[in-house]
Amino acid sequence: MSQTAILGAGVMGETLLSGLVRAGRRVDHLLVGEKRAERARELEERYGVAVVSNVEAATLADTLALVVKPQDMGDLLAEIAGVLRPGQLVVSLAAGITTAFIESRVPDDIAVVRVMPNTPALVDEGMSAISPGSHCSDAQLAEVEALMASVGKVLRIPERQQDAVTAISGSGPAYIFFVVESMIEAGVHLGLPRTTASELVIQTLVGSAKMLRETGTHPVVLREQVTSPGGTTASALRELEIHKVRAAFLAAMEAARNRSRELAEGI
Numbered sequence: 001m002s003q004t005a006i007l008g009a010g011v012m013g014e015t016l017l018s019g020l021v022r023a024g025r026r027v028d029h030l031l032v033g034e035k036r037a038e039r040a041r042e043l044e045e046r047y048g049v050a051v052v053s054n055v056e057a058a059t060l061a062d063t064l065a066l067v068v069k070p071q072d073m074g075d076l077l078a079e080i081a082g083v084l085r086p087g088q089l090v091v092s093l094a095a096g097i098t099t100a101f102i103e104s105r106v107p108d109d110i111a112v113v114r115v116m117p118n119t120p121a122l123v124d125e126g127m128s129a130i131s132p133g134s135h136c137s138d139a140q141l142a143e144v145e146a147l148m149a150s151v152g153k154v155l156r157i158p159e160r161q162q163d164a165v166t167a168i169s170g171s172g173p174a175y176i177f178f179v180v181e182s183m184i185e186a187g188v189h190l191g192l193p194r195t196t197a198s199e200l201v202i203q204t205l206v207g208s209a210k211m212l213r214e215t216g217t218h219p220v221v222l223r224e225q226v227t228s229p230g231g232t233t234a235s236a237l238r239e240l241e242i243h244k245v246r247a248a249f250l251a252a253m254e255a256a257r258n259r260s261r262e263l264a265e266g267i
Ligand SMILES: NC(=O)C1=CN([C@@H]2O[C@H](COP(=O)(O)OP(=O)(O)OC[C@H]3O[C@@H](n4cnc5c(N)ncnc54)[C@H](OP(=O)(O)O)[C@@H]3O)[C@@H](O)[C@H]2O)C=CC1
Pocket: 007, 008, 009, 010, 011, 012, 013, 033, 034, 035, 036, 054, 067, 068, 069, 070, 072, 075, 076, 093, 094, 095, 116, 117, 118, 119, 170, 171
């Protein structure tokens, strides 16, 4: 089997690494590029994976997953470009960074794929959107699809949709955690013990998510089923509308989409 290297093993890089290990990928077919010695030791102990320099990883691996911050991508590409060879596949998981940005910094015969993953990959419920660069073959795109399928669902999308996808599923888990946190706090305000409020909210979230996925019913219909005429839910939803929560979600996701575009310009 071919060697895969993960360059940048922070939150998302380690999430991918752990998912590949869980999916049965042999650790001797994985490499990690990490510059901090302490972090390298931690990853070696936790996964038994070899942690090497970026240049060594880029020399040895067939597929390179770049999982550094968008602001660090230029430096990383400058560091490894000289050792890249024809036939290698570069997969970027960074927000904002376009395949054109990467292609302009690596040799012509390197295939590039852009991926927007999310952290639920940690529990194999990730959502990844993938887009091929200008000279990526179907087989190479399928390889990335298989790589990300080991930690959840994968969608192929045109690259022009990547900034919007980043705003929805890439950042999405944070919005959901924010809602959960807010509901737990509300439960505490209403006098419930924090543990009770947490259990109620988390199970409600899991149950609602399962209903959405398993019934395929539109969320409006599911919401209406909960909303008894003149009842408690109608009172709550009226407050959410008065406080413009729907408009706030739209504004928030537009801001995330715009930030993704800015990251591409190195702002
Ligand atoms: N977190 C998330 O939910 C998601 C993140 N992403 C993308 O994943 C990427 C990483 O994000 P995230 O994991 O959150 O960020 P982190 O800061 O947790 O991880 C980035 C890692 O890259 C390391 N790093 C920086 N420069 C280099 C280098 N030259 N060589 C090797 N490693 C390097 C950093 O080390 P050090 O700390 O020592 O600088 C750090 O460990 C970003 O591009 C982000 O857009 C995409 C979707 C979701």
